[in-house]
Amino acid sequence: MFPSGPARQSGELSRRGFLGLAAAGLSATALSACSGPSTSSGTTSDKHQQIDFTGVKPAREITFWSSNPGSSQEVTQQIIDAFHQSQSDIRVQLVTAGSNYEDIAQKFQAAQAGGKLPDLVVLSDVWWFRYYLQDSIIPLDSAFTALNWDTSDYREQLVSDYKYDGATWAMPWARSTPLFYWNKAHWAAAGLPDRAPTTWTEFAEWAPKLKAANAGIQNAFQLPALAGYAGWSFQNNLWGWGGSWSAKGAFDITCDKPESVAALQFLADAVYKNKWSGVAGKDSTNDLSAGAVSATVGSTGSLVGILKVAKFDVGAGFLPGGPAATSPVCPTGGAGVGIPKKIKPENQLAAATFIKFLTSPENTLKFAQATGYMPVRKSADPSSLIAKAPQSKVAIDQLAATRNQDWARVFLPGADQEMANACAAILTKNAEVQGEMTKLKSKLEGIYTSQVQPHLK
Structure with a gap:
């Protein structure tokens, strides 16, 4: 539901380097996505200029645009x-x-082209750098100084995703990892250990037991809805098999490699050959909550909703690994908040003042308790959160074992939709995996060659 991942220390420099190059040279056409905002306006000459808030008095009223994740x-x-x-x-x-x-x-x-801009806006971790490239958001560092705002307490894995070239372009807010959720009653009926499977191969061994012991369920497992999420959630499977959409920290497209094909073939076999998995039409966590399936993978942001609806004990665990790797095989996701550039400094300072309050230790904990997202501050004591929903500890613990997403997904315009289309062909139309991945590689390389490579220096 919430696709993206923070830059890890091991890959941070190379990722920052790409974005810096992109900022310097990518044209509007190059960064125009098949979905999401275009970058048809803005220049790159003054993106790093910090706003001088000396003598600025915060505006009396501001608007906060949110999609209410x-x-x-x-x-x-x-x-x-x-x-x-x-x-x-x-x-x-x-x-x-x-x-x-x-x-x-x-x-x-649309607001950039003449509509009324917000003063504060939710920035998806997949899309935020496009706003930077079109010069529509401000660096926040001078606001940190003006407001005596110490940012060292934010979880580095999350806040670093918005930093490069010596500036901070957003702050983490609704951040998540995907989790493996299961119906504990179904597990008990099948005589399974009360834990998530360590690997997908282990779950494949459990699945027939779940179906046999729980008559009437649709599937032992429900794959997430593919539109918009296949490229995100299936990175777990690709990484577990030693594959990827693209090579780590590079644009070398690897979706057609044997390891990647094997990972997706495993999912296809689960649906068509072994028949223990289905594909969600809208939301696999809803299917789990209704008791129609025994397990699924979903965002931590779905946790509270699952717990409210489910009439059974819900288990939550780390994502399973594969035959090549069991860690790190989990991406992070979610959104941050940032401030538009084309508004008055008074409004920008007022918006920054509210971001500081919004993401305070007390409020990030309150937000986490209500939604299932992770507290973004290190000093936010999660004990009350864990006492209310013990499953939330899993997300916090798993954060240390996450991996930043493949560049092919987050940096190639429209690639996520191409991945979703390819996975839909495989998992809902029983298309041949190697053929679909070969076609996908060609499409992704075409996007890179025509829209990205010519602009890299």
Whole structure:
């Protein structure tokens, strides 16, 4: 649901290098995606210029555009109300600007062309660098100074995803990892150990037992809905088999390699040959919550919703590994918040003031308790969160074993949709895996060759 991953220390320099090159040379056409915002406006000459907030008085009223990730509208409004109670200088209006990250991206893009801009906007971790490239967001570092805002308490794995070239372009807010969820009652009926499978091969051995012991279930496992999420969630399977969409920290497309093909063939066999898995039409976590399937993979942002609906004990564990690797095989996801460039400094400073409050230790914990997202501050004591939902500890623990996503997915415009289309052909139409991955490689290389490579120096 929430696709993206933070830059790890091991790959941070090379990723930063790409973005720096892209900032210097990518044209509007090059960064125009098949979905999400285009980059048809803006220049690259002054992107790193920090805003001088000396003598600036925060605006009295600001708007916050959100897609309410993880059904977070209510808790976000509660935090806004608490902000109003804490001071009387700034009022925040929460605006639902779309139902998902793509919706809000399109609306934000439209506003760049002449509409009314927000003062604070949700930035998907997949799309935020496009806003940077079109010169539509500001670096936040001078606001940190102006507000005496110490950012060292933020979880480095999350905040570093928005840093490069010596500037910080957003702050983490609704951040997640995918988890393996299961129905403990189904597990018990099948006589399985009360834990997530260590590998997908182990789960394949468990699946017939689950189906035999739980008459009436649709599937032992439900694959996530493919539109928009296949490229994200199936990185786990590819990495576990030693494959990938593209080579680590590079644009070398590897989706057609034997390891990648084997990982996707395993999923195809689970659906068609061994018949223990299905594919969700809309939301696999809803299928799990309804008791229709025994297990699925979903965002930590779905945790609270699952617990509210499910009439059984819900298990949550690390993502399974594969025959080549069991760690790290998990990407992170979610969104941060940033500030538009084409608004007044008074509004920018007011927005930064609210971000500081929004992501405080107290409020990141409140947000996590209400949604299932991870606390983004190290000093936020998760004990009350874990006491209320022990499953949330899994997400926090798994954070240390995450891996930044393949460049082919996050940096090639429109690649995510191409991945989803290829996976849909394989998993809903029983298309031949090698053939689909060969075609996908050709499409991804075409995107790179025509839209990215000519602009890299």
